Every structure is written in C-alpha cells, then in structure tokens.
Amino acid sequence: MTAVTRPGRVVMVVANRIDGDSRVQKSAQSMAEAGWEVHLVGLSVARKPEHYRHGDVDYHKIPVPKMDPPRTLRRRVAGLKYPLAYRESARAGHGVQRIKAERIEVAAMAEEPGSGLLRVPRLVRRAGRKVQRVWIGRRIDQTKARDRHLARENGFLDRVSRRWWTLLLGDRVWRRLDNDAVRIELALLPEIVRLEPDLLHAHDMYPIGFCARAAAALRRKGKAVKLLYDAHEFVPGCDTLPADRFESLVRYERRYLPYADAIVTVSQPLAALLKEHHGLQREPAVVLNAPLTPDFSRPDPGDVRTACELGPDTPLAVYSGWAAPERKIEMIIEAARQVPALHVAFLVNRPNHPYVKSLIALGEQYGMAERLHFRGYVDYADLPRFLSTATMGIHPMQTGPINHEIALPNKFFEYSHAHLPLIVSDVKTLSEEVRRIGNGEVFTSGDVGSLVTAIDKVIADPESYRAPYRDPATLAAYTWERQVGQYVSLYEELLGKGARR
Template identity: 60%
Template sequence: MEPAPGPARVVMVVPNRIDGDSRVQKAAASIAAAGWETHLIGVSVTGKQEPYEQDGAVIHKIPLPKMDPPRSFRRNAAALRYPLAYVDLERAKRRERHLKAARLELEALRGGGDVHGGVRLPLLAHRVGRRLERAWVGRRVRQTKQRERYLKRDGRLDRIERRWWGALLGDRAWRRLDIAMQRFELAYRPEIVELEPDLLHAHDAYSIGVCVRAAEHLRRKGKTVAVVYDAHEFVPGHEGLEPNKLEAQSRWERQYLPGADAVVTVSHPLAKLLKARHGLDREPSVVYNAPLAHPAPRPDPGDLRSDCGLDAHTPLAVYIGWASPERQIEVIVEAARLVPGLHVAFMVSRHTTNPYVKRLIALGEEYGIADRLHFRGYVDYEDLPRFIATADMGIHPMPTGSVNHEIALPNKFFEYCHARLPLIVTEVKTLSAEVRRLGNGEVFTSGDARSLAGAVERILADKDGYRRAYKDPALLEEYSWEHQAREYVRVYERLIGPAPSPSPGLEQALPPQALPPKALPPKALPPKEV
C-alpha cells in the first residue's frame, strides 16, 4: 500500500531579514496553520545560514554573496578620471591608518625612544620618506573620495546608459543596471531546489524573478511548481531608489511577473494599477496587512501612556513606524508646539541612534517642548494595538505626491483601528478616503503644521465621537489578519488543492509568536512525504 500523500510544500521567499516584516511572518504562520508544510527563506546578516522553526514554519536565513557592481558607463569613466583611486574607501582608510602608525613611529625616533635594534636610517631620511608617502597616499585617498562622489551622481551619462541597454536588451536590461537580483538568486536558488516546493510564494519585487526562474528549473526536472507573486508596492512609483535600481527592478518585475500563476497585493488601487501595467486577465487578489484580532496569550506588554509616565487626562498622540526625512515627521513636532499640553510618543526605528530622530529631539528642544516628546522603540507587532490603545489618537503624516503613498492602506492604519484610536492622516487619496468614509478621524494638509494642530484639537474635543466607527464588529473583523489570510488560502487551494489536514480554523491556529523560535541544526528539515 502506498503511503498517504503529505501536505503540499510551500516555500515563501522574501528579500529581507524577515524580522520586522510582519506581513511575511503572518503569511507564513497562516499557511502553516491552514495545513500546508511551510518554509520561509530570507536574508542572514551573520555570514552563516540560520535555520529555525517559528509558528509552524521552518525559517531559512541565508547570507547574500558579495559581487562587484556592474561595469557601468559611469564606472568606466571614473576609472579614467581617477586613475590613482584605491579599490574602495575601506582600502583608502586602511592606508590612512598605516600613515598614522608611521607618524607615531617617526615621533618615537625623534625622541630617541627606539634605542634597540639594528641598522637605522638617518632621521632626515625617515622624515623625507614619510612626507613623500603622505603626499602619495593623500592624493590617492582624495581621488578615491572624489570617485565615490562621482559614482553617486546620476546625470546624462546614466540616462544614456539606461536608454542604451533598454533599447538593446529590453526588459533583460536589469542585469546591466543592478546586481541585487543575481545576489538573491545565487543565495536562494540552491535552497529552493533542495526543498522541491509545490508552490513558491514570492514576496516583493526582488523575489519574483528568483521564484519564476527556480520554478522553470524545477519544471525542466519534471517537478510541478506553482508561483504566487505578492506585490507589496507599485515598483515604478518607488521613491528613494536610485534611478538605475528603479529601472532594473521595474524591468525585472515586468519580465517575470507573467510567469506567476497568481498575483496578490496589498490594496485595491494597487491591484488596478498592476492589472493595467502588466495586462493581467484579472485583478490581483487583495490581502490587507492587518493586525491579528485574536493574538495568542502573551505577557502583558504594558501600555504607552504608563510608559511615557502620563496620567489619564494628559493629551497623548502616537506615531509608529520608520523614521526618515522622507516621512516628514517633523510636522508632528511643529504641530505639538501649537497645541498646549499635547504629548507625542514616537515609536520608531533605532530611536537612540537614528540621526533623523536626533534632529527631531533637537527640534523639540529648540521649541521648548522636549519634555512633551517621547521616543521609544517598537514592541512586537502582535502586542502593538493593545500597547498603544491608551493614546488619544494615532497620526500618520504620509506625504502626498508619491504613487505608492496615494494608493496605500498602510499597516499603521489597521493598527490604529485595532487600538480603537481616532486617526489623523494627510490627504493622500486612498487613506484619506477610507478615514472620511468611516468617520474615524481627521484629514490634514500634508506638511502643514497648523492644519495638523487643528485636526488634533478637533479630535481632543470629541474623542468618543470618532471612536463610534469601531462599535461595528464587522469593521474590525474585515480589518483583521485572520479574515485577510483566508484570501491566501483560496489562492493556494485554486493552485495546489486543499491541505490534506486542514487546521481547526485560522482564528484558533494563527496567532504568531505563541512559542519562541525553535533553533534547528543546519539542514535539519522535515522530509516531504510521498
């Protein structure tokens, strides 16, 4: 008698460290809870592979190999323009350290400290030699720094190069513009092939080509593999990427997205954009990055108001998320100055070392409100809604103008909703429309501190009124990860059939972090049953 078939094997691929990517972690936990054997491949920054088990999924962290950047037109021009430059800045710094050590040696000779040893050159010869070496190394170091600045530019030469390779290679031009895709593929391909998945789930644009190419490789060996592409953003609208990387990523996605058997994304406007850009037969499925409505029992994380040392009557706003100049968080500090007694808690990345956070602190000191600004790090995402629930409102000052901002329903929105906080958002299209539809917050003019201050005052005057939207249980049910994850299950069942041993229900089986990660020895992976 043949053994009963085991569950289909799912391998998720993500181009980051996994830690901090709540959508990816929740997705892996959801698919494992639904009954499929689940693996998640991400980046290791320790220089070695890190396998472990978490929330029913096996995690594989793999270091990325180092590769030289593409030999671009600008890089070739830099080699001619700065022929004396060192290979890189690190080599230049090492030579500068050598010169400092030589200077100390010369100082010892001047003082007569080096009295032991054999033949010594006259002091004058040492001084002349060191002076010549300083001049030579100094020139090379200057050229190295000049070359690095030159390489960071993007001008006519770079535009010509992008057009040239685009005309010559079409969407395959990505390989001449950025090496990141090849680094991910070199790292991940062996693990994917060894796991022999039934379904590959590509999170984000960098992963789509890696998964499609690996699936094609496995199919040539006789293995049937389905591919799901989970588009987290609209790649051509990605601000902050240097032009060559943006062009490469856009072409990479456009070349390999047609190889996906299903596409999932994070909002309905983005689904429409993807359908139009890639000529899809149907709009991608939508899975909001919503929080867990029923997290597993955990130790009490405390609450934000107590963490800030505030009583129940002190006005308190909260901002959670990445801290960078592009987020324009300083408008919150400027607005706090205009609202008497308002305290603001910033739960941000690297809150003690981030240069931008230090600038926000300095701005608060300049305005004389430093004692009303509270900076702290993240809490675990499953604890976040109840931790921030003691605030009076949540603020998201997302700047207008960017395509990705205009179409986004970010996880902050859902986290504030589950904390039952009134929201204050900018007039970005999708987010502001949802806040106005629900009546759970106010909209202010992006970058305008007075507009934000007015919104804060309106919410403080009627906090309970803005919270009425949360009395409808259907709203928070729709905005829960447990509800959203069902769409993943539907997509998977369409592609690889139902799991042979379905879980008792996502609501009961889903909560991540119920158990601490369990370390596995390298390659100690469960064999797939046949």
C-alpha cells in the same frame, strides 16, 4: 479529532529579515494553521544561515553575499579620471591615520639623541616620510573626488549607459543596472531549491524573479511547482528610487511577472493598476494588511502609555512603523513642538538607525526630548492592544507618489483596531477611508500648521472620533481572519482542494 492537513509544501520568500514584516509573518502562520506545511525564507545579518521554528512555521534566514556594484560607464570613467584613488573609500580614512602616525614619528625622531653621523640618514628618513605623506594625501584627494563623481546620480553618462544597455538587452537589462536581485538570488535560490516546494509564494518585487527561476529549475527536475506573486507595491510608482535601480526593478518585475500562476496584492486600487499596466486577463485578488483580532488569551503585552510612564490625562500620539527619511517623521516632532502638552511615542524598526538618531537630536535641539519616546517594534499580534491607551495615531505619508495615493497601510488598520483617533495626510485612498468612517482628521501633506490643527481637534474631543468603533460592523471586514480567506482560496485553486488526515 486529528487536525486536517492539506497536500503541499509552501515556501514563502521575502527579501528582508522577516522580523517586523507583519504581512509575511501573518500569512505564513495563517497558512500553516490552515493545514499546509509552511517554510519562510528570508535574509539574515548573521554570518551563517539560521534555521528555526516559530509557531507552526519553519524559518530559514540566509546571509547575502557581498558584490561589487555593476561596472557602469560612470564608474569606468571615474577609474580613468582618478587613477590614484583607493578602490575602497574606507581605505582613504586609513590613509589619514597613517599620515598622523608618520607625523608623530617625525616629531619623535627630532627628539632622539644621536651623533652627527646619524644626521644624514635621519634627514633622508624624514624626507622619505614627507614624500609618503604627499603620496597618501594625493590618493585621499582623488578618492574623495571620485566619490563625489560617483554620487552624481542620473547624469549624462548614466542616461547614456542606461539607454544603451536597455536597447541591447531589453528587460534583461536589470542585471546590468543593479545587482541587489543577483545578490539576494545567490543567497536564497539554493535554499528554495533544497526545500522542493509545491507552491512558491513570492512576497514583494525582488523574490518574483528568482522564485520564477527556482520554479523553472525544479520543473526541469520533474517537480511540479506553482508560483504565487504577492505584489506589495506598484513598482512603476517607486520612481523616488535611484534611476538605475528603478529601471532595473521595473524591468525585472515586468520580465518575471508573467511566470506567476496567480497574483495577489494589498489594495483594490493597486489590483486595478496591476491589471491595466501589465495587461492581465484577471484582476489580482486583494488581501488587505489588516491585523489579527486581539487575542486576550495571549500574555498581557503592556501598553504604550505605561511604557512611556505617562498619566491618563497626558495627550499621547503614536507613530508605529518603518522609520526612514522618505516617511518625513520629523513633521510629527515639528508639530508636537507647537503643542506643548503632547508626548509622542515612536515604535520603529531600527531605534539605533542614523535617521532615528537624527529625530532624537531634533527633539533635543527643540528642548523637548523628554516628550519624545523611542521604542522598538511590538509583536504584530499584540500591537493594537499595546497602542490602545494612546490618544491618537499619526501617519504623515506624503502626497504625490502613486504607491502613497493608493495605499491602505498597516498603520490605518493597526490604529483603528486599537480604537484610536487617526490623523492622516490627504493621500487619496487613506484620507477617503478616514473621512468615510469618521474616525479621524485629515491634514494637508507637508503642512505642519495643518497637522497642528488636526492634533488640537483630536485632543479637544477624542471620544467623538472613537464613536464609530462602537459599531462592530465598522471594522468587521478589516480583520486578518477575514482577509486570509483569499489566500486559502488561491492556495486551494493552485494546489487542489483535496485534504488528508
């Protein structure tokens, strides 16, 4: 029987490198399997565009151009206050090396044989090199002072500048405050227009703007295009970002969200927030970040316990996901220090990132490096199987930020499908769900002692926390196959239900 195909080319857009973003990868593959022609557009760290096919999806990764940051009032004042500073901070480091080289040269000159007639020129040369060193040193000092001046975020000058441009430009101020959206648009918009989609699926905050602009450009050419906005976060809740970037993103989303023909998001609390905050007539649909049901026909991915070379009786905790300072992953290491038998496996996106290196250094400082195991990501389709031999999964998400309080993150679903006992902080939505199911312990956010107590409870009786998984109904709704039906319904609504063979 010929596979059913559906009318329409779908272009999904995300402002990251795609790798490791399981929601984006799953949605692209699932909609291709449902019959649409799917292209996935994202960013590349290579110098040239990358085009390839993976599964049933065509991938297009485009490098982002470099741009100077916006000329804020603080930067303009810095230019006047430190006129001798190097334009690029890296050049100050080059200047240091030049000073060292000149000192070596002067020392070498002192040892050179020469007649008295050459003494005067040599002294002149030596004096000239000293003047050069003083000049370079002065420029280096001003560069460092300029950088300290620019590092003081959200000071008086920044607040005045932001207020002025906001009053003048309204929601269009986003271009003045932060140019990341501009850089990404320069990279991706031509590729989106080239692909001529029937449906644009904008994943997360950055693509909503330039996808709306791409749709407008295509419509001017007579091409009918629909726009679906997939809101991964509540942007007004991202207030831990630098002030200018936060204001830029809030204004950016608010300006372009009305251009979306439909909106989908990642949790019910977030859907309610979006409806209230933006005055939407219709509450966004919800597609949870649930994993695929484990597919045992796929090649065996191995397991985390074997990868860490640990026996079956060694307690093993896992953290799988994004590694960044705001995740406070060091709390897990602080707690493991007080549980001497515990090993911890970190499956993180950037094993060589400075923050990850700081975690490795912390383990070495505590004399427990052999109990910490750092690895890269595992394919999203294999992750629950890979994690299933661990003793527990930990997520130390901080309380406070709105997006933390309303989230049911990937880790909740991935740990649950691995049938792991969960240890989570007392953020509202996540802790309520763990308590409802009974598949883990909740600790007080930021309290290492509370985390240690939760770990000890799980180690003492892990099977009691696995018991809820014996009922197939516990996770029945928390599968990607169940969730993806919302995408199919929205696509059919936007593009029509007709199919061809």
